[in-house]
Amino acid sequence: MTAVAPARSGATERPAPPPRDAVLRCRGLVKRYGSTTVVDDLSLAIAPGEAYGLLGPNGAGKTTSISMLVGLLAPDAGEVEVGGHRLADAPAAFKGAVGYVPQDLALYGDLTARENLNFFGRLYGLSGRALARRVLDVLDQVRLADRADDRTETFSGGMKRRVNIAAALLHEPDLLVLDEPTVGVDPQSRTAILDGIAELNAGGMAVLYTSHYMEEVERLCDRIGILDRGRMIAEGSRRELVERLDQADRIVLDVDGDAEALARACAEAPGVRHVAHAHRQVTLMVGAGRSALPQVLVRAAEVGVAVTGAHVIEPDLEAVFLHLTGKALRDGA
Numbered sequence: 001m002t003a004v005a006p007a008r009s010g011a012t013e014r015p016a017p018p019p020r021d022a023v024l025r026c027r028g029l030v031k032r033y034g035s036t037t038v039v040d041d042l043s044l045a046i047a048p049g050e051a052y053g054l055l056g057p058n059g060a061g062k063t064t065s066i067s068m069l070v071g072l073l074a075p076d077a078g079e080v081e082v083g084g085h086r087l088a089d090a091p092a093a094f095k096g097a098v099g100y101v102p103q104d105l106a107l108y109g110d111l112t113a114r115e116n117l118n119f120f121g122r123l124y125g126l127s128g129r130a131l132a133r134r135v136l137d138v139l140d141q142v143r144l145a146d147r148a149d150d151r152t153e154t155f156s157g158g159m160k161r162r163v164n165i166a167a168a169l170l171h172e173p174d175l176l177v178l179d180e181p182t183v184g185v186d187p188q189s190r191t192a193i194l195d196g197i198a199e200l201n202a203g204g205m206a207v208l209y210t211s212h213y214m215e216e217v218e219r220l221c222d223r224i225g226i227l228d229r230g231r232m233i234a235e236g237s238r239r240e241l242v243e244r245l246d247q248a249d250r251i252v253l254d255v256d257g258d259a260e261a262l263a264r265a266c267a268e269a270p271g272v273r274h275v276a277h278a279h280r281q282v283t284l285m286v287g288a289g290r291s292a293l294p295q296v297l298v299r300a301a302e303v304g305v306a307v308t309g310a311h312v313i314e315p316d317l318e319a320v321f322l323h324l325t326g327k328a329l330r331d332g333a
Contacts, residue, residue, distance in 0.1 A: 023048050023097075026068075026069060030076045051220050052222070053220065054066070054224075055227065060325075066208075070177050083097030097175060098174075101176070112151050113139060113144060139166055141196060142165055169200075178207070178209050182211065182213065194219065209221060217317070233325075248274075249290075250283060250285055251292065252281065254281055257304060258304075262277070263282050269299060272284050272292065273286060
């Protein structure tokens with residue numbers, strides 16, 4: 001493959017500002033056990049309709065952080081606010097604004113899905129027709145309305161997790177927190193869970209999501225925070241985090257015609273950093289592949305080269321995580 005001289009690098013995206021009208025806002029959270037600081041000065045905010053992915057290797061402080069954010073664990077310093085309610089000032093209102101889906105299933109196997117949800121709904125203060133209506137609504141949301149009167153001990157692992165999510169939605173929270181919701185589930189249930197979360201998010205619910213499956217975080221989350229050793233070491237959109245590595249996108253073109261001529265034509269295109277070509281293929285390194293592709297195709301037409309295939313390969317978020325923490329995400333589970 002022959003290389004063409006590097007061209008000018010393209011402009012990078014500016015980081016998105018933190019949300020102003022946040023559903024969840026925490027400032028300076030600290031948690032210590034003896035002389036060990038497990039969470040150190042954690043601050044983050046999540047806006048209405050935003051999905052935020054929280055990642056971290058084993059021992060990063062993620063579980064402790066989640067416990068503080070949902071009100072299960074008191075911080076040693078800092079404050080947490082959800083839906084305008086501070087945990088320190090109004091714990092009942094705070095917890096009423098949070099729907100929490102823990103890793104461990106919290107269901108009674110000898111009860112039906114409806115009976116489980118009636119039980120949890122009463123814990124939230126619901127009763128009568130309002131409770132019955134909400135139970136039907138959330139079962140429909142998690143696509144289990146047809147199994148409402150089956151005992152949950154007969155459900156698959158994925159179906160049980162969907163009932164767990166339904167329980168967290170009963171009281172119509174402002175924030176849904178999901179801790180590893182697809183662990184051990186079958187592919188069909190995993191798809192149903194992810195689709196359901198995306199629908200809730202699109203409907204305006206704020207979501208805080210943790211997973212050891214990087215592809216889930218990339219699919220669902222608008223912004224991502226990476227914890228390591230109790231500190232937030234990086235935060236931003238997938239694109240912003242990838243750009244911290246200064247890695248380019250790769251455009252691979254399959255061509256019918258003069259590949260060298262197309263390589264020369266593309267070398268000076270905005271955003272193109274490097275071009276190489278072989279007999280029927282041209283490869284470009286660019287700052288933003290999807291944005292650059294239309295201009296590349298225009299240049300191909302100008303030099304009379306037919307593009308028979310085009311692929312944009314973006315840098316992997318897993319590579320960012322490995323670079324920042326020194327561990328692969330699943331290795332840290």
